[in-house]
Amino acid sequence: MNTLELPTNIDIAIIGGGPHALTLATHLLQKRKTMRGRFWVFDPSGTWMSRWNEQFSALEIPHLRSPAVHHPDPNPHGLRGFAENRSPELFPPYDLPGTQLFRDFCENVVQRWQLQNQIISAKVMRLEPPKPSINRRFHLHLENGKVITARRVVSAMGNHVSxxxxxxxxxxxxxxxxxxxxxxxxxxxxxxxxxxxxxxxxxxxxxxxxxxxxxxxxxxxxxxxxxxxxxxLFDADPGWLGPKYLKGFFAEKSWEQRWYLIQQARxxxxxxxxxxxxxxxxxxxxxxxxxxxxxxxxxxxxxxxxxxxxxxxxxxxxxxxxxxxxNTLNVTTNPLLAEVLEHYPVPIVKGLPVLNSCLSWQGCELFLMGGLAALQVGPTARNLSGARMACDRIVPALTKASVSLNLPA
Ligand SMILES: Cc1cc2nc3c(=O)[nH]c(=O)nc-3n(C[C@H](O)[C@H](O)[C@H](O)COP(=O)(O)OP(=O)(O)OC[C@H]3O[C@@H](n4cnc5c(N)ncnc54)[C@H](O)[C@@H]3O)c2cc1C
CATH class of the missing domain: 3.50.50.60 (FAD/NAD(P)-binding domain)
Known part of the structure; x- marks a missing residue:
């Protein structure tokens, strides 16, 4: 969809149309059908999964590194079911989805959840946070000069500073x-x-x-x-996907120590x-x-x-x-987050912001997905599995009328 058809005042803006944003979109709709029409996704390509698809074809990657349970659909068995007649495209040792299979499945997810028109072809150039004395909404300045206001923003921009x-x-x-x-x-x-x-x-x-x-x-x-x-085999030991390691990680009160645990795990x-x-x-x-x-x-x-x-x-x-x-993972080098940091300073540990437990920024309704949320999500935050784990925290908050923004994470 182009920006002309878009209302200038929206409820939730999701920046980025990659696997993290797609996971969020399906989980929002799964939790509450009425979320349809309440969120819009901004990506310069105007299509879902564009950067993912580009990276896989540019490097001629034959299959994913992660097993078939990790994907953007809320049903963990969805991809296996979809691959029923395409078993040669699930690679050993743990059914790693072939690149084309995963791509087709994600297209199927977009269609099934009717998300084709939820994505706007636009790059967000500037993110102006709410200024309580003037207004309570974010202003998203798009590349074509249009300004959209949003009550809540989710950053799912990936991590692309080389x-x-x-x-x-x-x-x-x-x-x-x-x-x-x-x-x-x-x-x-x-x-x-x-x-x-x-x-x-x-x-x-x-x-x-x-x-x-x-x-x-x-x-x-x-x-x-x-x-x-x-x-x-994997980026991080599968113990990081469940309580085996995450229990100790979440019990760790020191953010620096969590950062070291993330480095160790990866x-x-x-x-x-x-x-x-x-x-x-x-x-x-x-x-x-x-x-x-x-x-x-x-x-x-x-x-x-x-x-x-x-x-x-x-x-x-x-x-x-x-x-x-x-790529560097540092919240201070992301130009889109500069004004947010300026108006709502948060503790930063080795480049990672300390967020609330629902992954919101302290003081304003900006939610972060991906590697920048690793202090709260754990070492797999940037991966497909991390997208689902982020949704477990963000979706309950986004489907509520208001969230507490000043709780310690
Ligand atoms: C080559 C490669 C292979 C990988 N394989 C796996 C794997 O097998 N399994 C796994 O779990 N993980 C894998 N990963 C890690 C991770 O899952 C991917 O990096 C994934 O693409 C991250 O998803 P994302 O949605 O956070 O970011 P992206 O896929 O990068 O999507 C972010 C989107 O945001 C858009 N965007 C950025 N800035 C703006 C802006 N200002 N305005 C609007 N839109 C913007 C971009 O155009 C992009 O489309 C891989 C990573 C790489 C690089």
């Missing part, structure tokens, strides 16, 4: 941009990499996907990580056993070299290729550098 190593910031921009990019800018389909030497930096699954794509394109890959590569990036097995095989075939416990100190563009210096004293040449170095 984390770049210090040495990258020292390089003068005199190189072709495609020769040094963050993983979020790489689009494997259509790239001609035959014969190239590619340096991939990072120890998470994204570096694995990039390596698989580069080797399929007949490039020679160097995979560099500052730690030893670490093999794990333990930086990791590769799945399947990808590691593949990478070891191609390394034996001479197509890939591991550089573990190694960091770049400087890189120079030499007109045709990169000269890269590392902290182990070596210097090598590469045709491309891909940075699978992740």
């Amino acid at each position: 984390q770049l190593p210090e040495w990258v910031k020292q390089i003068p921009p005199n190189y072709p941009p495609e020769r040094l990019c963050h993983s979020s800018q790489v689009k494997l389909p259509g790239l001609n990499l035959a014969g190239e030497r590619i340096l991939i930096i990072g120890g998470g699954l994204t570096s694995g996907h990039l390596a698989v794509g580069a080797i399929a394109g007949h490039a020679k890959v160097s995979l560099m990580s500052r730690r030893c590569l670490y093999e794990k 333990n930086g990036g990791s590769l799945t056993p399947a990808i590691m097995t593949y990478l070891r095989r191609v390394s034996h075939e001479g197509k890939l070299t591991f550089h573990e416990q190694c960091q770049v100190t400087a890189a120079q563009w030499q007109g045709e290729n990169w000269q890269v210096h590392c902290d182990d004293g070596t210097t090598q040449e590469f045709d491309r550098i891909w940075l699978a170095t992740g």
Whole structure:
């Protein structure tokens, strides 16, 4: 839907149309049918799941890392039921949904819950929080100049500020941009990499996907990580999805300690056993070299290729550098949240805001989903499972006429 048809005064604005927003939309409608028409979703693409779909096709990811129970529909068995005649698209060891299957299922969710027209094609450029002396509503300034007011806002924007190593910031921009990019800018389909030497930096699954794509394109890959590569099925142990670990996490009163527990649980990036097995095989075939416990100190563009210096004293040449170095998770670097922070300052622990237990900001009815809600939701906050856990807290609050905003979380 475009913004012309949208009322200027709405009840709930959801910023972002990814899996977290979709999970919220279905759970709101599941809890109360009358929520239909009370919330609108803003995403520049005007479609659901656009960034998710783009990322999966850009990296040619064949299947999800998370099992089939994690998805945006309130029925945990929904995806398995949908896959009844598509069992080859559920991958071992725990029925990991194939990319196309998951995409089709999410489209089916959108249709079944009649959410096609609930999404507005617009980027929110500025979020003005309520100023009690003047008004009690948020003002959302859209890219086309239109201003929408909303009583409540949910931020489901994902986490997309690329984390770049210090040495990258020292390089003068005199190189072709495609020769040094963050993983979020790489689009494997259509790239001609035959014969190239590619340096991939990072120890998470994204570096694995990039390596698989580069080797399929007949490039020679160097995979560099500052730690030893670490093999794990999931981002975080499944004990983090239930009371096994969450009980202790929620009992922890120190926010700093919770932050450390989150770091420990995720333990930086990791590769799945399947990808590691593949990478070891191609390394034996001479197509890939591991550089573990190694960091770049400087890189120079030499007109045709990169000269890269590392902290182990070596210097090598590469045709491309891909940075699978992740994204920064810091509430203070999100421009949309700057005014909220200014008018409603909240404690921040290592970049994460301390929210109320219903994931609302202290003092105004802004709710956060995704990685920024990790102090309250736990280490899987950014994942599909975290979206459902966030809904357990946000939905009861959004379906109430008012929420208490000043309770300690
Ligand atoms: C390659 C990859 C694979 C992953 N695989 C899995 C997996 O298998 N299982 C799992 O559980 N997790 C996985 N994750 C982690 C996580 O589930 C995804 O990152 C997921 O996309 C997060 O959903 P989201 O809705 O928070 O963010 P996104 O999917 O990024 O959606 C956010 C949306 O907000 C929009 N937006 C941002 N700013 C604005 C604005 N100012 N105005 C309007 N709209 C805005 C964006 O356009 C975007 O469409 C993966 C992550 C990546 C990067």
